[in-house]
Amino acid sequence: MFDRLIDARDTVLQQFRRTSKLAKSRVTSGHSRRSFRMERLESRCVLDSTVVFSEIMYHPRDTTLHPTDSNESLEWIEIHNLMSIDMDLSGWRVDGIDYAFAPGSIIPADAYWVIAKSPADFAAVSGIADALGPYDGQLSNSGERLQLVNNSERVMDEVTYDDRGAWPLGADGSGASLAKHAPNLASATAESWLASRQLGGTPGRANSVTSEPIAAGTLAFREVAGANDAQFQIELQNLSDETLASGAFRITSSDGLHGDTLLTVAIAPTQRLVVAEQQLGYRPARGERLFLLDDAGHLLDAVEINTATVARLEPPDPQVDPLQDPWYTATESTFGAANRIDLESDIVINEIMYHAPGVASIPAVPPTYELTTLLSMTGEQTWRYRDVSTGLAENWYDEAHVIGNDGWKSGVTPIGYDRDQLPLELATTLPSPATVFPPIRTYYFETEFEIDSDQLESAGTLLLSHYLDDGAVFYLNGSELARVNLPAGTITNQTLASSVNNATVSEPIELASDQLRIGTNRFAVEVHQDSVSSPDIVFAAELSWGREVMPGTAAQPFRESPEEWLEFFNRSPSRAIDVSGWQIQAGIEYTFPSGTIIQPQGYLVVANDPAQFANGNQIPSAVLGPFSGSLSNRSDMIRLVDSRGNLADEVQYFDGGRWSDRADGGGSSLELRDALAANERPESWAASAKNGAPQWQTISYQGIAQPDGTTNGVTSRYQEFIMGLLDSGEFLIDDISIVEAPSGAAIERVQNGSFDGDELGAEPEHWRIQGTHHGQVVVDPLNPENHVLHVAATGVMEDRFNHAEATFADGAAIQLGQEYLISFRAMWLSGSNQLTTRLYFNRVAKTHQLDRSTSVGTPGARNSQAIENAGPTISKLSHHPAVPDAEQPVEVVAHAADPQSVGRLLLSYSVQEGDWQHLEMQSNGRGEYRGEIPGQAAATTVQFYVTAIDGWAASSQFPSDGAGSRALYRVQDGRASQRGLHNFRIVMTPSDLTRLHSRTNILSNDRIGATVIYDESEVFYDVGVRLKGSNAGRGDNTYVGFNVQFDPMQLFRGVHDSVAIDRSGRSSPTPNTQDEILIKHIANHAGDIPMMYDDLVYVVTNNRVLNRTALLMMARYGDEFLDSQYDNGSAGTTFRLDIAYVPNSTVGNNPEGTKLATPYSHPTPTKDLQDLGDDVELYRTHLLIRNNRAADDYGRMIELSKAMSVRGADQVAAVASIIDLDQWARVFALQSLTGAADTYTQGELHHNIQFYVRPED
Secondary structure, eight states, X not given: OHHHHHHHHHHHHHHTXXXXXXXXXXXXXXXXXXXXXXOOOOSOSOOOSSEEEEEEEOSOOOOSSOSSSOOGGGOXXXXXXOSXXXXXXXXXXXXXXXXXXOTTOEEOTTOEEEEESSHHHHHHHHOOOOOBOOOBSOOOTTOEEEEEEOTTXXXXXXXXXXXXXXXXXXXXXXXXXXXXXXXXXXXXXXXXXEEXXXXXXXXXXXXXXXXXXXXXXXXXXXXXXXXTSSSOEXXXXXXXXXXXXXXXXXXXXXXXXXXXXXXXXXXXXXXEEEEEHHHHTXXXXXXXXXXXXXXXXXXXXXXXXXXXXXXXXXXXXXXXXXXXXXXEEOSBOOTTSOOBOOOOOSEEEXXXXXXXXXXXXXXXBOOEEEEEEEEOSSSSOEEEEEOOSSOOOTTGGGSOOOTTSTXXXXXXXXXXXXXXXXXXXXXXXXXXXXXXXXXXXXXXEEEEEEEOHHHHHTOOEEEEEEEEESEEEEEETTEEEEEESXXXXXXXXXXXXXXXXXXXXXXXXXXXXXXXXXXXXXXXXXXXXSSTTOOOEEEEEEEEEEEEEEOOBOOBOOBOOOOOEEEEEEOOSSOOEEOTTOEEEESEEEEOOTTOEEOTTOEXXXXXXXXXXXXXXXXXXXXXXXXXXXXOSSEEEEEEEOTTSOEEEEEEEESSTTSOGGGTTSSOOEEESOTTSOTTSGGGEEEOOOOSOOOOEEEEEEEEOOOOSOSSSGGGSOOEEEEXXXXXXXXXXXXXXXXXXXXTTOEEOOSSSSOTTSOTTSOOTTEEEOTTEEEEEEEETTEEEEEEEEXXXXXXXXXXXSSEEEEOGGGOOOOTTOEEEEEEEEEEXXXXXXXXXXXXXXXXXXXXXXXXXXXXXXXXXXXXXXXXXXXXXXXXXXXXXXXXXTTOOEEEXXXXXXXXXXXXXXXXXXXXXXXXXXXXXXXXXXXXXXXXXXXXXXXXXXXXXXXXXETTSOEEEESTTGGGSOEEEEOOOSOSOOSSOEEEEEEOOHHHHHHHTOTTXXXXXXXXXXXXXXXXXXXXXXXXXXXXXXXXXXXXXXXXXXEEEXXXXXXXXXXXXXXXXXXXXXXSSSXXXXXXXXXXXXXXXXXXXXXXXXXXXXXXXXXXXGOEEEEXXXXXXXXXXXXXXXXXXXXXXXXXXXXXXXXXXXXXXXXXXXXXXXXXXXXXXXXXXXXXXXXXXXXXXXXEEOSOTTTOOOHHHHHHHHHHHOOTTHHHHHHHTTBOHHHHHHHHHHHHHHTOSSSTTSSSOOOSEEEEEOTTO
16 A cells, blocks of 8 residues: 555655655645645644743833833743643744744753844843844734744744733733733633733743732722722722831832832732822823832732723622732722622523534435346356456447357356355356466456347336446447446556455446337446455446436535523522623623513523524514624633623633533533522533433344454454444433344344343443443333443443443354344433444444434423532642652641531542541631641542531532542652653553453553642643553553543643643664654654654652653644644544554453454455445444544545555546645655654554544545
């Protein structure tokens, strides 16, 4: 295959040599619009975490250089290298300003670089002489999008800053910079940024900004008059416990024409100071910003002048930084007294439908014909055939041939030779092609049939069905009728066909009947082999004509549902609330019309398409809308703002982690469980229950167990029925039946398909439900006397392990060439509804769309998950220090809130999985609770969780699974690296670590709970860990790697919901090192090669054997990479070409035992990009779909596979119309240059490559 691809590539590259250079440029002419190629990204937020923006001075204030002029020459941008390795920025640029990095720009590990508008002016005010620059353009004071773009046009980081909304106001004109308050935060998120505390910022070094308020001397704005108020005034309040000295604070304005106002009075603790317009010295205009500074040049607070008076909520919280304390429109002015802000808190966001389940693809249905057979594929039809090494002339079909002359013989179809069992038994057997020398490339067949005038007059559509191995040209009365698996152009007796796996009966091909004639019609066929070493030859054909009695229907592709809606609930038991003029803001925009009133305990739905919503949902009240914008399928903010502009409610949802992923296209909405609970917390929400009455669906299909083209028997090693979901989800199944030879002996092969004798709650007998799939026997929801199997999948099924399987009864083997009838009853519950069933390894396979309700959620009605009291909501769990020293106590902090008041919090902890100990936590009176775990011995693992109990005795836990969750720390074990690498510590309980590496579990992709501690300081609780790689790597502690999944509410480095820890480096010159990173540096420096940026880390686990350097693989080729490289990239689909790893044995060599990962075998020959027909199931086990599994669209990959199988000169055009040959050539050149052995282009095992289909392809 590689040779054919290289030949095709070389030919096309020669054709395009004037427009393509392998070293740098791309092929742009001669390709169709649908080819695979790299493309610039439009606006994206999900990027990478290598070199990032860390500080921005977009509105400088220093007037020492330009007392009266603009200070734009003092603008600067700071970038930070988050990596443990140096990063080559040659050819990178910053968009938004015009700056390109020069060749040789290498930013050291963990370094900060400044790019200045004017390096000379910047040096004059900062003393920093090595800033990069200058750049063209100017940073906008009202917001700007900045992008860091690499030399392959990939957006590596992006920030669209602003001076409104959640963005820090203090950075716009005070002289403070916009700075990240922690280095590993996402640049795109406003909450990652604060105004620098120190005027001028901290260019070229780590940011000193913090989300904590200044400890002493805190003074804050509390109330500020509006521009339209008759009298302008400002109220400040001393929030500290000490008297603030006169002259220690000043107020300044964003308007450079206004001077500073020094506060010349002492301010006692809690005292409010009102500054009138006369004392201020000017009347600020609407939109002007005022800043509060101390005498050390620290920015303490900021406010923007509105049309009306703005104020802050009472009482002030000393734990909240004034710069982050939100402003509200005051109900009335109360300068010098407690603020009055009337907020409506009884209207809550109660249900969210952000990603309705898509509409499944529908295969094409061919027309139905009333058939008249002209030539039968089987029966008494006699054919003349020629199986001689010497071929015939190109026009051989112009005349009939005589049996006995020139090697012509006669026989009945099917005619041929094949060692495998076939769907149709051969009636005439030929000699094995392998025994004929010289080998036969082309076999010839001909026969005649009669038609009278009446038949011809009534002839309808001519239909041809064939049964071939490998390709053929069909001729009728001396004219070509059709060709199959052969190139266009002239066909000779030397032309080779595209390969097929084994002969199968084709669907009928519709042809014109104008070549038929009255009397004798001669039908001639030449069958071509795919190579001179082909071991088989098969031929049969059937001609019919038919009158269409029912038209066919075209295929319908998978379609995402456009349905989106929000439900609001009035939780007041007695008050109708007028929401006229209220607004939905942030992710979507909508203004409630005048007269909109929500009745007590009433609901209101706002939909993106009210008419469409009404068609699928019956609710008693009117539906409002449409709203503008669209809710993200990943995460979005929804803000409800009252008519004064004050926040009434706010929810940011996510598509997984602590939020249910069943609402992400899995057939559920997000429902608020307790309308009185804090709905900003994910534990307050749940996926809606299934709508409608439960209903069983009966599924039945038949198929023949076909040979799969392998020759070493590996794929026939096990005799099993296999089933599983294509993504996470749940279903019930019952009455599973596998009948062998249903039209003959009708032998039942499945063991225990009814589950009636199994214990409730247990895994059924004779079944192995493993890895990502879990199963237990439950009661039939429609028949309490019946037992059924409940299957829950946490991830995609695979061929090796992650599925449910059952061995055939009585030691029976799967009979190749035999027909099987597979049937069962199923009931979809949630998540994916794509259920695949097959016989081992991949025979008689089919994917079924389980029926699910088209009505999702409970809009306009009580939530299906509603409860009266969910208990307290717990947040901000942390422990300090992250990695304690031996015998050092550890403080645990948590926050809790509850509408029924919080009674108490208990801290539970367990040492080395010992008995649980429980401690009372102490409250500070403001919702914060602290408890202390006693010091423990070195290298001890401690697990903990918190339980909160409210005033009505309802309780909750955090993490929510309590003892089943994994908030952990490990007492200092001295194993962290001190060599400048980032430490990546994975903390697991001893039993979890043992299970992770168990011989019977290492192939599992089900995740086990853990805590990750990054750089011994940043803590990620309750992450999910699994092993990564193939059987070979997972079974060897020297090379085993990890895949770690993070909560989307706390992404790794602010960007990644999962990362891979790769320890597989094993080159002979440098064993156990990560030299693969050198290849990636080469590719990234060359550019225009889709390549990852990996970091080096030191992985630390409880097991000393596993601790060493590793590659930290971040974006990989997931959504982050795709969205940063391609337009709408994650909407495209990636496929990984892999080889099968078939275990050689099971536990105890019992056919019903769990398979052991090693030793293993590969089927030969391995599958490649090759034509296996139109059945997607034949591609599923070697072309592994990596994303967009709901669409399950293999169409373009099947087209590519077929194109790769085209023979001769036509292969070039076929392949070039689908792929970007230049980009492929660059990847292959890299692999050849670097000599990496375990790749697609090296050796016989063609794998370890991914293919990407763009959304528009």
